Amino acid sequence: MRCFFAYVSAGVVTGLGISFAVSTSKPIREVKDAAERFAGGDLDYRVKTTRRDEIGVLAGSFNAMAEKLKEEIAEHKRTGEVLRESEQRFRTIFDSVIDGVLITDIETKEFYAGNTAICHMLGYPAEEIKNLKIADIHPKEEISFVMEQFEKQAKGETTLAKDIPVQRKNGTVFYADINTSRVTFDGKTYLMGIFRDITTRKAIEDALRVLNDSLEQRIAERTVALVQANKELTMEIAQRRRTEGELRKLFNAVEQSPCSVVITDVQGKIEYVNPKFSRATGYAPEEVIGQNPRVLKSGEKPSEEYKRLWDTITSGGEWEGEFHNKRKNGELYWEYASISPIRNHEGVITHFVAIKEDITERKRTEEELRKQRDHLEYLTNRLIAPTKSWKRSATRYRMTCVRRCGASMALARRCWKIALTSWMHRAKTTSIGCARPASIWGSLSMTC
Incomplete structure (x- = not known):
């Protein structure tokens, strides 16, 4: 009996062992297969179990480990990609x-x-x-x-x-x-x-050094030249100041000249007039600048005269003559003008200058003198016309004085001078100059 129970117990234990072995070996195989698949690269495979015993805990731990490894592997891949990209960028930059x-x-x-x-x-x-x-x-x-x-x-x-x-x-x-x-x-x-x-840079630096040496030499030479030029410039400035002083004096002389001064261009347009011109003509400078001097024409001078004047000065000659011009107020006046060309340093005529003197008073005086001269000539002709008859009568009168005064020639001459002086006085104050010589000397003979 005891043996029977022993066999039965052994059979039960064996059955239970077999049943336990069967129930535990399958989950273990699943964990083993999962580990192999995970190792083979199937990172998404997990052990499927609902057990709560040690096998279930083992399967859960495996699944947790697999998930963590998957995350770490993914992070490692990401890090590797970043490193590869960084290395590629570095290599690209390095080589570029x-x-x-x-x-x-x-x-x-x-x-x-x-x-x-x-x-x-x-x-x-x-x-x-x-x-x-x-x-x-x-x-x-x-x-x-x-x-x-x-x-x-x-x-x-x-x-x-x-x-x-x-x-x-x-x-x-x-x-x-x-x-x-x-x-x-x-x-x-x-x-x-x-x-x-820096080979190119050194070559450039060497070239610049040579150029700098050459430049320094040129600067030294230029400095000497500049010093000389400065001396010449100083002399030129001094000369220019003297010239400016002379020009200033000349300008003042023209401005204060008692004669009218007019400067025109080669076309005859007025560019300058001095104050005397304005006083003589009544025209202000701004009224005649740009105008032709013909604004002063009175119309008395023939156009041929003006043409000869223009031909003379444009050919380089000097013209002198008189104008009977008209002032701004219409009054006529006389002026004597001298017109000549102005040339530049090349000898080309660039302007004309006219220097004119108001001779109105002189012309008036000359006219009065002419009238007086004509009157004197008239009187002289009346006095001198009977000169021959007077000479014969005077000779006879002198002989008469000699006869009357006897042999004294000195007394005869004094008598003659007295008689002649008396006659000249009477000729100036009376119309005796128109009388016959015989009657004149006859009347004078009474004084001797």
């Missing part, structure tokens, strides 16, 4: 910089990377750049100087090294200014140098 860029290991002095511009500058392809060191791109005789500058830049003592000689792959040398800064890649610090080719 027009200056050459070299990233150098501070410790080994080897180049970590170089951009496209530095490859063109040095003549090396990008893959060869990474196999070079600092000493490979500089002339041997300049290595100590270059390394000294590199150490200063690596220590932060300076960032700019000027006029650094750089040697190309083909052996030619150019000069560059190298500006440096520290950069970090993969946790390691490098020195990034930006190379700016």
